[in-house]
Structures are given as structure tokens and as C-alpha cells.
Amino acid sequence: MLAAYLAIPFFLVVAAGIGLFALAAGFVLGPRRPDPRKAAPYECGFEAFEDAHMPFDVRYYLVAILFILFDLEITFLFPWAVSLNHIGTAGLLAMVAFLLVLTIGFIYEWRKGALEWE
């Protein structure tokens, strides 16, 4: 009985081992012959135009997060639409409730001005 669960620590050890092995192998076996050309920063084959650590407009993140949120939630509609024949009124009502919550979130972000760029 116990033997069946030995798999768990065994799995943990193997997982940690593979991770460490990959890092260590790269570190030990990888050839490292740096020269000034190789060590120089590059941007798709060109000389670097500007510093890579430039401040990014935080609004990108807001838009990205909102997009992902709504995109994922809308994805939920596809399996629902396909199986609507089988799940009946209860399924319809559940989706109405879901969309209601989604709409409230949408009204919130709209009123808060999260959709306006300027």
C-alpha cells in the first residue's frame, strides 16, 4: 500500500534532479568564448537604438489585463453555445447570470475610464 505513494517523493526527487541537471550541464558543458562582438548588446542584428530598460506606459498593462479577462470569459460562450441543446433552461439561466456579472464588470471599467487612452 505504502509503495504506491513512494512515487510522490520519487517524483519530487526526479523533478528536482532534472531541473538541476539541465542547469548544471549547460553551465559545465557549454563552450564560453566571449569576444567584444559577442558580448555587445544587439537588437535584431542592428546596433542597439536605446536603453532596453525604458519606462513602459502602464496603460498597456491595464489594456492587456482587461483584454485577457474579457477574452477568456467570452471563450466560455463557445462550449456553452455548442451544448445549449443539452443543458436546457438551467444552462441558459446560468449564462444569463454569468453575463450579468460580466456586464457589471464592464460598466465598472468603462465608468472608471479604464477604456480611455487619454
Place this chain on the structure above:
Amino acid sequence: MPLAMSGLILVALAACAVLLLGLFRPQLAYPATQVFLAAAVVVELMTGTSSGHWWGGLFVQDAFAAFIKPVLLVVSMAVFLYGRPMVSRWPQGEYYTLGLLAVAGMLILTSAGHLLTLFLGLELMSLALYAMVALDRDNDMASEAAMKYFMLGGLSSGMLLYGFSLLYGITGTMNLQAMALALGGAGAPGSAVVVALTFALAGTAFKLGVAPFHMWLPDVYEGSPAAVTLFVGAAPKVAALVLLARLVGQGAQANLAIWQPALMVLALVSMAVGSFGALWQQNIKRLLAYSAIAHMGFVLLGALAGSEAGYGASIFYMTSYAVMSTAAFGVVLVVCQMAQTERIADYAGLAERSPWLAAVMMLTMFSLAGVPPLLGFMAKLEVIRAAVGAGAVRLAVLAVLLSVVAAFYYLRVVKVMYMDAPTVALGRSPDVTVPADIKLVLGLNGAMILLLGMMPGHVLHWCQQALRGFLLPS
């Protein structure tokens, strides 16, 4: 749809409504929240007795849930009331929406007879709390506290889930009743159950704020704005105890031999860390944080008995603690408004400045210290009795000794309030009028600590009744 779900649905609807109100009529967010919560209390009291299991245990209504839910709702109402003056400076809709979502999470957790809903409720509560801590955006300390809370909370959820996954792997079920039977059966592999319960307990201890899983607690209590600390320190503690009772008490009731020693260690370490850690604190919120750690240790004293009477004592302790913690933070909030200070030294002269405020604080401090005839004393008596009943006599003796240590720092607050000369902060602070309703409820809160301590019979009886039939008949 079970009737017993109406309270939960009402609170969830309230969260949506208050979010919209916050956009269009921010001044209505607070009254609407209170009206919805009051309505939910009434609904819970009316529908709570319709017990049963639905959807394979995903939703359960029993005497336990029927007792805990109104407690959670009433405590949250008091918390929102005390927090109102401070919250009125923030985006209001967000605070009350997050608060209501957290309450909804606690209600789900309380009615969970299944690992899925247990986790769903816990996360709904926790995520709302993380965001609440960070609500005051320009406050650096609050942001730091929110980060710590989120990181460690996420880690603890991971540990809890790992424990859940192992439990599911061992028993093949996520229903707590079925799990209890499977774990009690001969087929359950011993060492795997040990690993699973260890992880589940560690995650639960994190949420409860029990040492040695308490690292986040003092920082979060200190860093959060007082109105949020007040919220975090009351109802979510009750919910965390519910998690322990449902998961360990109900789900793993047959495995007492595995988790009882663990709970004993957690209780002892927690009482010791809480009692000694608070001795040197200068910040009242940090002091109350260590006090919370010590009190969670006492709560475990009852739970480690693993009996219905033991859990009854724990629930009584936790309910009393929620009442005391709400009163203490209520006073802290008023002083925060009055003098912009959280240093204990600045409480000097509070008795002259505001006698009733100092009186409520004194009652609360004596009660937290466990001075008879106050509520805290009765609560301590019950859990220690439960621990002795479970054979943990040495632990009970240590608990009493450690509560003597803890009495020192509670009395220090009283001494500062009554005997020290006022410092600059309180002395020259402008007169802030405390709203009459806050005065009234704070007074009631203090009176509860006194009266329930002298006449604990009814509440104690309810707590014991609530646990009847909680465990499987063995």
C-alpha cells in the same frame, strides 16, 4: 436551488449592487451595504434551519453553518460601521464591494462539504482581502503589507491545494463525509495520509495565523490601514477556524492520532510566540497582531480535542475573540482619527480625553487578558477544559502560564491610558466628533464583553448545539 443558499446569494448580489452604486452614488455604498447585510442576517436566521446536502456536498447547511453565518454577518456589519469614517476618504464602492465579496467567500466556506467549495470560498475571501489591504494606493506600508500578504497567502494556498490533491488521490473523493469514511477505513495508506494532512494543516495554519506560520500577520496588521486591519482581524479568523473544523474535524476525523500532536505543537508555539512577541511592541496594531497569534493558539486548544464539545469550545472562543477584536480595533480606529497615531505611548491620557473610549478599551484589554468575569475569561476556561478533557493537561498548564505573560502587555495599555500624562499627539489633537452610531455600537460592544462574560450560558449553549451532529457517529 436550496433555500439555505438565499443569504449567500443576497450577499453576492449586494457586492454587484454596491459596485455599481460606488460608481454612480458613492454616498449610498455604505448604507446599501449595511441594509443588504442586515437583510442577509434576517434571511439566514429564517432559512438557516433548512438543513441538508446539495450537489454531492458542494453546498451543506447544518447547525454549524446556521450558527456561524449570522455571526460572520453581524461581525462584518460592526466592522463596516467602525471603519466608515476612515473609508469615506477612499474609493468607497471598492472597499464595500471587496468586503462583501470576502463575506460571500466566508459564507461559501462555511457551507462547504466538499474540497472544491472549501477552496473556492477561501480564495474568494483571501483575494478580496489582499486587494483591500492595497486599497489605499499611495500608502507605501499598505502596499508592502499587501505584497507580503499576497505572496505568503498564495504560498499557503498552494500548500493547501497540494494537501487536497493528495487527499483526493488517497480517498478518490472530494466530499468531506465520504473522505472521513475513506480515511477511517483500513485501505488508507498511513504515510501518504500523514503527508497530505501535514500540507493541509500547514495551509490552514497560515490562514489562521498560527505560529510558526504567522510571519505575515504582524506586518499585515501594522501596514494595513486600520479600517482594513479591523476587517482582516475579525470575520476571516472565524472563517479560518471553519476551514480547520470542516477539513480536519470533519474530513479527517478518523485520523486524530495524526493531527492531534501537530495541533498541540501549533497551539503551544503560537501561544508562546504571541505572548512573548508582544512584550516589546510599541505599535498598538502590532501588539494586537501578536495578541491574535496567541489567541489562535488558544482556539486550537479546543480543536485539538477533536470532539464536538472541543469544537464547540473553539467556536465559542473564536466568536468571543471576534467580539473583542472588533471592539479593540474600533477604539484604535477612533484614536487613529482623533490623534493620527498608532503608538501605544500616545494612548497616554486617553482616560481624561475620552473616558468612555478608554473604558471600552480597558474592558477589551482585560477581556483579552482573560480577567474574570469578562468574556475572554469564560472563553479561555472552556478551551482549557476541552484540552484537559482530551488529556493534554501539561499543555493546559502551559497555556495558563503563558496567558499570565500575555496579561502584562494588555495591562500596560490600560496603565498607559489611565496613569500616564497625555503626550503631544493626543493632547493637542483637534476635537473630532465621533459619530453617535459608532459611539453607541462601541458601547454595546463593550457591554457585550462584560455581560456575555457574566452570563455566557446562552451563547455557550448555542455553540454546543451548533456542533451537535457535526462529526460522524463513531
